Amino acid sequence: MKIAVCVKQVPDSWAEKKMIDGKLDRDGVDAVLNDLDEYAIEEALAIAEPLNEAAGAPIHTVTLISMGPDRASEALRKGLSMGADDAILITDPALAGSDALATSKVLAATISAGGFDLVFCGTESTDARMSVIPAMLAERLGWAQLTFAGAVRVDETGQEIEIDRSTEFGVEKMKAKFPAVVGVIEKINEPRYPSFKGIMAAKKKVIDNKSLADLGLSGADVGKSAAWSVVESATARAAREKGVKIEDGGEAGNTLVDYLLEKRLV
Amino acid sequence: MSALILIDHAAGQIGKSAGELATFAERLGGVTGLILAGSGQGDALLAEASKIALNKVILIESDDFANYSLAAISEALSAQVKALSPKAFLIASSSRGKEIAGRVAIATDSGLITDAIDLDSSRKSTQSVFGGSFSVLAEVTTPTAIITIRPSSIDPSYDESEPVVEKISFTASDRSKLAQVLSSEAAVKGGRPELTEAKIVISGGRGTNGDFAPVEELADLLGAAVGASRAATDAGWYPHTHQVGQTGKTVSPQLYLACGISGAIQHRAGMQTSKTIVAINKDPEAPIFEVADFGVVGDLFKVLPQASKSLAGRKS
Numbered sequence: 001m002k003i004a005v006c007v008k009q010v011p012d013s014w015a016e017k018k019m020i021d022g023k024l025d026r027d028g029v030d031a032v033l034n035d036l037d038e039y040a041i042e043e044a045l046a047i048a049e050p051l052n053e054a055a056g057a058p059i060h061t062v063t064l065i066s067m068g069p070d071r072a073s074e075a076l077r078k079g080l081s082m083g084a085d086d087a088i089l090i091t092d093p094a095l096a097g098s099d100a101l102a103t104s105k106v107l108a109a110t111i112s113a114g115g116f117d118l119v120f121c122g123t124e125s126t127d128a129r130m131s132v133i134p135a136m137l138a139e140r141l142g143w144a145q146l147t148f149a150g151a152v153r154v155d156e157t158g159q160e161i162e163i164d165r166s167t168e169f170g171v172e173k174m175k176a177k178f179p180a181v182v183g184v185i186e187k188i189n190e191p192r193y194p195s196f197k198g199i200m201a202a203k204k205k206v207i208d209n210k211s212l213a214d215l216g217l218s219g220a221d222v223g224k225s226a227a228w229s230v231v232e233s234a235t236a237r238a239a240r241e242k243g244v245k246i247e248d249g250g251e252a253g254n255t256l257v258d259y260l261l262e263k264r265l266v
Numbered sequence: 267m268s269a270l271i272l273i274d275h276a277a278g279q280i281g282k283s284a285g286e287l288a289t290f291a292e293r294l295g296g297v298t299g300l301i302l303a304g305s306g307q308g309d310a311l312l313a314e315a316s317k318i319a320l321n322k323v324i325l326i327e328s329d330d331f332a333n334y335s336l337a338a339i340s341e342a343l344s345a346q347v348k349a350l351s352p353k354a355f356l357i358a359s360s361s362r363g364k365e366i367a368g369r370v371a372i373a374t375d376s377g378l379i380t381d382a383i384d385l386d387s388s389r390k391s392t393q394s395v396f397g398g399s400f401s402v403l404a405e406v407t408t409p410t411a412i413i414t415i416r417p418s419s420i421d422p423s424y425d426e427s428e429p430v431v432e433k434i435s436f437t438a439s440d441r442s443k444l445a446q447v448l449s450s451e452a453a454v455k456g457g458r459p460e461l462t463e464a465k466i467v468i469s470g471g472r473g474t475n476g477d478f479a480p481v482e483e484l485a486d487l488l489g490a491a492v493g494a495s496r497a498a499t500d501a502g503w504y505p506h507t508h509q510v511g512q513t514g515k516t517v518s519p520q521l522y523l524a525c526g527i528s529g530a531i532q533h534r535a536g537m538q539t540s541k542t543i544v545a546i547n548k549d550p551e552a553p554i555f556e557v558a559d560f561g562v563v564g565d566l567f568k569v570l571p572q573a574s575k576s577l578a579g580r581k582s
Contacts, residue, residue, distance in 0.1 A: 014530060014531055014532055015531065016399070016531060017396040017399070018396075018399075018400075019395075019396075019400050019402075022402070035513060036513060099377075099378075100368070100378060101371060101372065101377070101378065104368075104372065124513075126512050126513060129380075129381070129395075129512075130364065130368075130378075130380045130381075131361065131364050131365070131380070132364055132365065132367065132368030132371075132378070132380065133368075134365075135336065135340075135364075135365035135366075135368040135369050136368045136369065136371075136372050138337070138369070139337075139340065139368070139369040139372040139373060140372055142441050142444075143444065144337075144444035144445040145336055145337055145365075145369075145444075145445055146445055147336075147365060148361055150506075162448070166506075166507070167360075167361040167362065167507075168360065168361060168453060168460065168461075168507055169276070169360075169361075169362065169452065169453055170450065170451050170452040170453040171450075171451045171453075172335070172447050172448075172449065172450045172451070173447070173448040173449045173450075174335070174445050174446065174447055174448065175445070175446050175448050176444050176445040176446065177444070180444075180445070185506065186499075186506055186513065187506040227377075228371075228375075228376065228377030228378070228406060228407055228408045229377040229378070229379060229404050229405065229406045229407065229411075230404065230405055230407060231402055231403070231404045232390065232403045232404060232405055233402070233403045234395075234400050234401070234402045234403075235400065235401045235402075235403075236399065236400055237394075237398055237399050237400060237401060237539075240538070240543075240556075240557050240559075241559075243543075243555075243558050243559035243560055243561060244559070244560050244561065245550075245555055245558070245560075245561035245562075245563065246560075246561070246562055246563070247550075247562075247563045247564065248562055248563060248564025248565065248568065248569055250568075251572075252546075252562045252564050252568075252569045252572070253568070253569045253570065253571065253572025253573035253574075253575070253576060254572060254573070254576045255562075256544065256546075256560070256562060256569065256573050257573050257576040257577050257580070259544075259560050260521070260544075261580070263542065265466075265520060265521045265542055266466070266488055266521070266577065
């Protein structure tokens with residue numbers, strides 16, 4: 001079985017983000033592997049590892065796929081140190097400013113060329129927060145969409161996968177034959193920390209750099225010029241005015257209610 | 267054709283979002299509503315839909331929607347978008363709404379905007395990004411714009427209407443039958459409002475030590491939704507679906523009450539556009555106080571019960 005995991009390098013979600021010229025300023029902040037993608041990597045590894053153990057050979061592989069600048073290889077290295085086997089990084093100057101439609105096109109082309117059975121994704125990136133890439137990949141590839149998975153059960157011999165889709169609407173059990181796009185949510189697992197051994201091993205693992213031409217795509221298909229929406233302006237929100245702060249001397253609960261009633265908030 | 271909206275419904279009831287979407291869609295001209303329902307289940311919804319301002323309603327009935335979910339739903343909607351080529355197709359932002367929007371955008375070669383909070387008559391949308399720290403005005407350049415709109419972004423205008431009704435049946439193609447729904451269990455509502463739609467949200471964090479009782483007590487007195495910080499959901503103290511913050515829900519209620527939440531940027535990103543923010547925290551240096559309109563430095567286990575008691579007393 002060949003599993004791919006789509007990952008993204010994003011600005012650290014614990015840092016303040018800014019926009020310059022209508023685009024996210026990526027240079028001014030630390031770049032990290034998207035938090036939510038770690039759950040996708042962990043789940044893929046948790047599926048492949050026991051199967052490899054049973055087979056007595058590493059025949060089930062996990063490949064990371066990312067689109068981004070050269071420095072996105074740092075995020076891939078973290079995923080490799082968790083235990084993924086190898087990685088593909090699609091880098092091309094023409095990709096700058098790509099929207100989700102273009103990103104999904106590039107990822108889908110990479111997945112199609114790789115002969116994968118399953119593709120795992122995190123539910124969203126912590127920068128764009130659109131939460132549409134897994135659904136777009138399923139639409140583009142014509143594969144089954146199994147997203148918002150809070151639990152995954154894979155039947156490798158039957159080439160079948162079942163998930164519990166868990167959203168604000170409730171829980172649905174869904175099933176599909178391979179190939180499928182699987183989106184996972186945070187509660188699915190506890191991502192491992194890379195071990196020292198894993199970090200050392202990752203240094204020797206291969207990151208395959210691909211350009212758009214390698215995927216049979218042209219610069220006209222992607223990037224800012226091909227984006228189907230344009231940002232007209234991005235304005236920083238005014239800082240909140242400083243509020244009142246009181247120390248509880250035993251009456252703060254009552255004072256709070258006075259405040260809420262006075263402001264007609266309750 | 268001016269604007270198309272997807273009318274959400276659950277348990278035979280049209281969702282609150284439909285009126286909001288119709289109000290935005292009216293700015294672009296005439297409004298056509300799309301209702302997807304199981305076979306024979308649409309008529310009751312049509313009666314409900316006349317409560318919102320619509321020029322036309324297209325009812326598509328098929329059991330494939332329940333059996334094959336998103337792929338079948340997206341296929342049916344994409345066919346309508348292609349046939350009608352509206353200026354915009356508006357969908358309520360939710361996990362499902364955004365996924366449908368993504369698939370329809372690909373299938374119809376349309377530009378996509380997610381989580382808009384405003385839409386003007388020239389089809390320009392406003393999004394609030396990075397936890398509300400930036401406001402982005404954007405324009406889609408394709409003939410149809412697929413736009414998902416955040417709940418509670420507008421007060422809906424409810425005009426009774428007598429829309430023209432068109433009924434269509436639908437059968438999903440094999441390509442849309444790849445993922446099959448085996449069983450479905452609707453979320454238990456528990457009487458509290460939905461987090462993203464509530465006028466008041468009360469959240470608990472690390473400071474609750476896992477005891478959300480005082481938070482819930484006050485929430486129920488106020489008819490509020492209950493939220494939680496990532497620290498609280500990671501610790502398993504509260505369900506993941508209630509998480510407010512950068513990796514959870516973004517809320518923008520009239521009143522947000524943060525209890526025992528330090529207010530790291532990760533959390534603030536999900537709540538700092540709330541109209542009024544109240545914070546209760548033991549630590550006077552907690553960053554949550556930087557965004558709070560009213561801050562209480564104190565123990566939530568003393569402050570909240572006292573507030574609840576005081577409110578209950580004044581209400582009766």
